Amino acid sequence: MTFPDITGDLKAAMPKLRGRLLANQSLAELTWFRVGGPAQVLFTPVDEDDLAYFLAHLPDDCPVYTVGVGSNLIVRDGGIPGVVIRLAPRGFGEIGVNGDIVSAGAAALDKRVAETAAAANLAGLEFFFGIPGTIGGALRMNAGANGSETKDVLIEASGVDRKGNKLTFANAEMKFVYRNSGVDPSVIFTSARFRAKPAAPEAIRSRMNEVQTHRETAQPIRDKTGGSTFKNPPDNSAWKLIDAAGCRGLRLGGAQVSEMHCNFLINTGDATARDIEMLGETVRERVKQTSGIELHWEIKRIGVEQA
Numbered sequence: 001m002t003f004p005d006i007t008g009d010l011k012a013a014m015p016k017l018r019g020r021l022l023a024n025q026s027l028a029e030l031t032w033f034r035v036g037g038p039a040q041v042l043f044t045p046v047d048e049d050d051l052a053y054f055l056a057h058l059p060d061d062c063p064v065y066t067v068g069v070g071s072n073l074i075v076r077d078g079g080i081p082g083v084v085i086r087l088a089p090r091g092f093g094e095i096g097v098n099g100d101i102v103s104a105g106a107a108a109l110d111k112r113v114a115e116t117a118a119a120a121n122l123a124g125l126e127f128f129f130g131i132p133g134t135i136g137g138a139l140r141m142n143a144g145a146n147g148s149e150t151k152d153v154l155i156e157a158s159g160v161d162r163k164g165n166k167l168t169f170a171n172a173e174m175k176f177v178y179r180n181s182g183v184d185p186s187v188i189f190t191s192a193r194f195r196a197k198p199a200a201p202e203a204i205r206s207r208m209n210e211v212q213t214h215r216e217t218a219q220p221i222r223d224k225t226g227g228s229t230f231k232n233p234p235d236n237s238a239w240k241l242i243d244a245a246g247c248r249g250l251r252l253g254g255a256q257v258s259e260m261h262c263n264f265l266i267n268t269g270d271a272t273a274r275d276i277e278m279l280g281e282t283v284r285e286r287v288k289q290t291s292g293i294e295l296h297w298e299i300k301r302i303g304v305e306q307a
Contacts, residue, residue: 056164
């Protein structure tokens with residue numbers, strides 16, 4: 001699958017652009033599942049100003065998607081028409097500490113943010129140690145683990161809208177709900193500030209060890225997976241419903257429901273994006289049949305089917 005190359009037109013319309021534009025760039029290696037087709041255009045901005053300039057000059061009818069480290073993402077086999085924006089650590093990965101405030105760029109790994117806070121003897125961000133994504137994804141998804149969520153510690157987030165305007169959102173303006181934010185989906189988050197609290201380093205390290213142990217013993221972190229597949233329904237656990245529906249170990253093509261944790265789907269080696277997505281839909285159907293409960297995807301699915 002290839003798309004028409006529009007990078008020349010974009011460059012001509014944006015003579016001051018500093019970031020990199022790549023045509024028909026494969027995205028499979030940028031996702032944890034290691035599947036999916038190409039981006040018509042992959043844009044890596046140099047910094048927030050470069051991102052704002054790009055969005056301000058991008059035609060209104062050109063679709064835009066944002067990806068981080070691809071840990072919570074299925075890119076469909078037909079690829080993604082339009083522009084995929086990837087914020088790189090060099091321009092968006094800085095982490096800093098000022099008193100009890102931890103600041104981080106959207107491309108900073110959640111785990112590194114937790115480590116930076118711990119090194120400054122600041123508690124409250126340990127849960128980020130168990131989330132295999134970036135701060136940008138955490139802001140969009142209200143990422144959480146081990147009883148804490150992003151909304152519990154966020155002071156404010158910064159981002160750029162589809163017109164290239166730079167915006168700042170206070171915690172309340174993020175409209176956080178379970179595994180989502182109510183901010184316009186077209187806003188691309190660029191950085192955030194979090195409130196932590198001083199604590200004994202031994203207590204912080206102990207909590208981070210608990211988070212890591214839980215991940216290693218309960219989740220298939222060494223497989224090609226995308227993290228938790230479905231949101232937990234109110235007063236229930238997705239994995240329990242999936243298990244009760246007889247889906248533990250279920251396979252479709254090269255995709256499989258994890259034997260270790262059945263709210264994780266894995267690529268056993270030769271899965272396509274369609275295999276993984278259809279396996280997920282099969283699980284949803286069986287859970288609905290056995291429990292009457294409809295599971296909702298937590299993993300984001302973007303792109304088009306293979307022609």
